Amino acid sequence: MSSGLPLPEPSKSVVIDTASLSSSSSASVWDRISKWVSENKALVYTIAGVAVVVTSAGVVYYLSDSSRPGQSSHTPEKKKSKNQRRREKKKAEEEKKAKASSVQDEPAVKKAEEPSDEIPEVDEATVGQLDEETRKAYAAKLKAAGNKAYGSKDYNKAIELYGKAILCKPDPVFYSNRAACFNVLSEWAKVVEDTSAALAMDSEYVKALNRRAIAYEHLEKFSEALLDFTASCIIDGFSNEVSRVALERLLKKVAEKKGKAILEAKGNKLPSPTFVSNYLQSFRPKSLPEGLDESADLSEDSGKGQLRKGLLAMDQKTGDGYEEASAAFTKALEVGDLGEFEALALNLRATFTYLQGNAQNALADLNKSVELDPSLVQSYIKRASLHLELGNKDAAADDFELAITHNKDDPDIYYHRAQLHFILGEFAEAAKDYQKSIDLDRTFIYSHIQLGVTQYKMGSVASAMATFRRSVKNFEDVPDVYNYYGELLLDQQNFSEAIEKFDKAVEMEKQSKPLGINVLPLINKALALFQWKHDFQEAENLCQKALIIDPECDIAVGTMAQLLLQQGKVSQALKYFERAAELARTEAEIINAISYAEATRTQLEVQERYPQLAARLQSMGAGFGGPPGL
Numbered sequence: 001m002s003s004g005l006p007l008p009e010p011s012k013s014v015v016i017d018t019a020s021l022s023s024s025s026s027a028s029v030w031d032r033i034s035k036w037v038s039e040n041k042a043l044v045y046t047i048a049g050v051a052v053v054v055t056s057a058g059v060v061y062y063l064s065d066s067s068r069p070g071q072s073s074h075t076p077e078k079k080k081s082k083n084q085r086r087r088e089k090k091k092a093e094e095e096k097k098a099k100a101s102s103v104q105d106e107p108a109v110k111k112a113e114e115p116s117d118e119i120p121e122v123d124e125a126t127v128g129q130l131d132e133e134t135r136k137a138y139a140a141k142l143k144a145a146g147n148k149a150y151g152s153k154d155y156n157k158a159i160e161l162y163g164k165a166i167l168c169k170p171d172p173v174f175y176s177n178r179a180a181c182f183n184v185l186s187e188w189a190k191v192v193e194d195t196s197a198a199l200a201m202d203s204e205y206v207k208a209l210n211r212r213a214i215a216y217e218h219l220e221k222f223s224e225a226l227l228d229f230t231a232s233c234i235i236d237g238f239s240n241e242v243s244r245v246a247l248e249r250l251l252k253k254v255a256e257k258k259g260k261a262i263l264e265a266k267g268n269k270l271p272s273p274t275f276v277s278n279y280l281q282s283f284r285p286k287s288l289p290e291g292l293d294e295s296a297d298l299s300e301d302s303g304k305g306q307l308r309k310g311l312l313a314m315d316q317k318t319g320d321g322y323e324e325a326s327a328a329f330t331k332a333l334e335v336g337d338l339g340e341f342e343a344l345a346l347n348l349r350a351t352f353t354y355l356q357g358n359a360q361n362a363l364a365d366l367n368k369s370v371e372l373d374p375s376l377v378q379s380y381i382k383r384a385s386l387h388l389e390l391g392n393k394d395a396a397a398d399d400f401e402l403a404i405t406h407n408k409d410d411p412d413i414y415y416h417r418a419q420l421h422f423i424l425g426e427f428a429e430a431a432k433d434y435q436k437s438i439d440l441d442r443t444f445i446y447s448h449i450q451l452g453v454t455q456y457k458m459g460s461v462a463s464a465m466a467t468f469r470r471s472v473k474n475f476e477d478v479p480d481v482y483n484y485y486g487e488l489l490l491d492q493q494n495f496s497e498a499i500e501k502f503d504k505a506v507e508m509e510k511q512s513k514p515l516g517i518n519v520l521p522l523i524n525k526a527l528a529l530f531q532w533k534h535d536f537q538e539a540e541n542l543c544q545k546a547l548i549i550d551p552e553c554d555i556a557v558g559t560m561a562q563l564l565l566q567q568g569k570v571s572q573a574l575k576y577f578e579r580a581a582e583l584a585r586t587e588a589e590i591i592n593a594i595s596y597a598e599a600t601r602t603q604l605e606v607q608e609r610y611p612q613l614a615a616r617l618q619s620m621g622a623g624f625g626g627p628p629g630l
Contacts, residue, residue, distance in 0.1 A: 119145045119161070127167045139169035146177060155181040172198035176208045183211055191215035203610065204235050210243060217250060222257065223598070226250040227609070230602045234613045255594040262594070263587050268356045270326060271585050272552035273319040274519055276355055280314065282419075283378065283412055284444050292341065306332035307345050319552070326352040343373035351382060357585040359386050377403045381416045388420060389586075396420055411440035415447050422450070427458045445475045449484050456488060464488060479508035483521045490524065495532035499525055519546035523559050530563065539563055554583045565600065570607070574600045
């Protein structure tokens with residue numbers, strides 16, 4: 001299964017691990033996208049766990065930066081001076097007050113604005129009799145009185161006074177201040193009404209935008225709130241921390257709400273053939289066991305016959321073949337009478353259930369599998385993958401130890417335990433286990449590939465390149481070795497040689513797998529052409545070709561979305577981001593993809609409703625002179 005694990009700095013590309021554990025599966029698209037941003041002129045603002053990126057085309061989008069297991073965001077701090085600590089304490093107190101009030105800047109009570117005489121008495125009937133100068137003076141006094149009432153927490157009185165000020169002289173500040181009163185009273189519909197009136201007079205009134213966004217959020221109109229907070233952040237140049245945190249919160253709320261609906265409608269659906277193939281090939285191929293091979297006289301309607309049917313269908317390495325295999329393993333267990341092969345059938349049904357994104361059901365099958373046949377080492381390995389995806393790395397490590405007690409010489413154990421170390425950032429331990437896997441069986445190409453990638457991650461570039469050169473020599477007929485060798489070359493900006501390797505991988509895929517080729521070399525070539533020559537058209541063509549071969553390849557969909565976004569083709573990019581959400585396997589991956597889609601949708605609305613802000617975004621992006629440090 002591809003995971004798109006990132007390479008060490010200064011990385012320009014992403015090496016795709018063909019068989020890493022599923023906890024990193026979402027990185028297959030989004031880590032790749034994050035790296036992409038670093039190749040282009042883009043302005044980046046960090047919003048807690050999200051980087052808000054403004055490209056040179058003026059496009060805004062968001063990159064999730066959720067920490068992975070084993071990665072620490074903590075960096076040692078220098079000892080701060082007494083003055084620094086005092087300033088930080090003061091700033092923290094101010095931010096706390098701002099959040100507690102749920103508005104950014106409530107109307108302040110200023111003594112200089114207090115009325116020097118009685119509050120003017122006006123109403124709709126009498127205000128028309130006043131001249132403009134008197135109305136202006138009355139409005140100022142009424143506003144000052146309203147501020148005083150607000151400061152005294154007499155909100156209803158303040159609402160009345162601001163209302164009279166509006167009668168005298170409609171002003172966006174008066175509407176916004178009255179909205180602040182309604183905000184305290186939790187009258188959210190009235191907050192929306194008054195802030196909308198203020199924004200009709202001043203479309204860039206940040207306080208009104210933030211107040212309306214808060215009201216929309218309480219009314220559960222999350223998309224509208226997201227738009228207002230986005231506009232507010234653009235106007236402020238993403239400098240207001242409260243607005244930026246609110247923007248992330250709203251983006252997550254929208255994504256979670258839509259993600260649940262997508263997950264419910266998704267049902268039991270396998271991911272793309274590329275995804276499934278890359279996961280399955282992380283285990284060494286085995287021939288049909290005795291009793292299920294062609295010499296066995298098995299009825300297809302029997303449990304054993306269905307089990308054999310599924311194993312043969314897997315060998316097709318196509319979408320239809322994988323669907324057939326999944327159905328056959330389920331039917332085999334329903335029919336029963338599997339005898340010694342029941343544990344294997346449970347293992348295989350769990351595999352496809354897991355690939356469909358149902359970790360809990362897969363775990364139940366694997367638990368039963370190891371109970372029936374404790375010597376079936378692959379069940380421990382797959383259960384370890386599930387534990388890691390569910391966030392239990394200790395249970396994953398325990399399963400590898402159990403597997404070793406049953407067969408210490410099974411090379412698959414060490415290969416997959418190396419994957420665990422790799423994901424956790426324990427590269428030295430990963431390298432040891434990859435080497436142990438190689439020592440036990442030198443014929444498995446992915447142990448060599450992953451050893452090279454791990455060496456590269458550790459900063460041993462010369463060792464990594466030597467490992468890949470040996471791999472090319474020893475596995476010259478395997479397309480994957482050229483693809484991943486090309487990725488390392490691409491990371492070093494050796495564009496021409498990288499493209500040469502990708503082309504060779506594509507040609508070899510066509511010859512060896514005419515019915516279901518791996519499309520990753522096509523996508524990698526698209527990235528190479530984009531990074532090297534900014535050839536958008538050819539990059540798009542290659543992604544389209546990949547999608548014709550494998551319409552459900554999430555990496556191709558995500559790459560296409562990003563290509564379109566880079567060109568400012570926001571509405572087209574949105575369709576691909578939405579498609580990525582539909583293709584995502586787990587709830588976390590779906591939410592991540594929807595976050596991109598919603599951010600893109602908001603960008604479109606900003607362009608439509610606030611054309612002046614779209615222009616400002618463009619100038620912000622164009623004015624940035626170098627790549628961001630993500």
